[in-house]
Amino acid sequence: MKEEKLPFALIAIDLCLLKIINNELCVFLTDVNKDSLYQGLKCLPGGLVRLDESAEDTLKRIIVQKGLLKMDKIYTEQLYTFSDIKRDKRGRVVSCAFLGLYSGLSEEGFIPIGKIKKLAYDHSLILKTGLERLKTKIEYTTIIKKLFSNNFTFSELQKVYEIILGKEIDKRNFRKKIDSLNILEETKDKRKEGRMRPASLYKFKTKNIETLNILG
Amino acid sequence: MKEEKLPFALIAIDLCLLKIINNELCVFLTDVNKDSLYQGLKCLPGGLVRLDESAEDTLKRIIVQKGLLKMDKIYTEQLYTFSDIKRDKRGRVVSCAFLGLYSGLSEEGFIPIGKIKKLAYDHSLILKTGLERLKTKIEYTTIIKKLFSNNFTFSELQKVYEIILGKEIDKRNFRKKIDSLNILEETKDKRKEGRMRPASLYKFKTKNIETLNILG
């Protein structure tokens, strides 16, 4: 691409991919290109939308390109389109951003939210927007299921709610509420760990995200 | 613009502008350009995003260009970005669509939703998406206020909820609920019409949209 200005903006996608690791909310980051004006900074994975691709196609391509991540372990939804003129110092790029939740096992590339300082471009804003979306949506949908691959204990589920919402939840009321929603299935397995009483393992009954009042 | 293919997609905005007229939900439509492949069809207002504009800037410009509508009577929020390769037969255009609510008095250009058959491009899809967003959001925010300019009676407010939700609401429970939310202010005026008992007129206390459980 030459350095002259194009008559119109380019379109890119960026992905805010979240995952829980060790009781911390993490986001997948990569390094910016070497020749970039954002030297040394990290950024969300992304790329330009080609002529023969929808934004969703581009998203899939980027996910595959970044390797490591198997598509069926990633849930994505459109987040917001960022079009500020100066959002990318290199030139005019409009970004159609996606929120993603990763339920795979790989932890490579994921950085705890709390440890992130400054990101390239406007990616701090995209991250903030993604976190808000997740926080809002776990209150009225079962989107949280996209963060789990294996079966899980009630405590683990509760912990993830607490991490995302940033507040503690009463154990008894939580169990009562989730029970009443009828979205979980008890498996026959139990989790034994250390010298604790084994906990029953659960899984979500369906794969699709339902809308209902989860917490309130 | 020449007829050769550009290396990248163009970016446009489209506006799904809604308004209630005579107890019907209506959307603002214009005619497609004469030389278009969508001859004779109506479409949502929109236009290309220029190099020196954010999508929001373009939105403002288009609203002004379409005349008639004073900006302070329009509330807008980003709706969804449509990027299907074939969404516009004329060429590759990605549209950042906005939802708008119009509280002005002009009724010019607004067509009742029920009377709309086929729209140009993918604008039927954008309209559908906009209607869904409105329907969802009036349940947990005070976004409905953006459809009112003048003061209104309780019945009028209830009617708008009923139109958008497509279901009837109990008069007493509705009043109780809205009262308890403390978002309305009673004015000293009353509406006299025909030989009915005059109804008290209300207005919203604030202009900004609050998040809370409106209907349940």
Place this chain on the structure above:
DNA sequence: CCAAAAGTGTTGAAATTACACCCATGG
């Protein structure tokens, strides 16, 4: 028997639903 997390019930308050009649006005 000790440490650690698992699991379980009750009560009071608040919110939600269902439901029917009288009021004020103009013609």
Place this chain on the structure above:
DNA sequence: CCATGGGTGTAATTTCAACACTTTTGG
């Protein structure tokens, strides 16, 4: 006095919030 929409209350049910102790296990 009649037609029209405006305006009001109560009881039953459901949901929510607060709160503490017993159980199971491994070491």
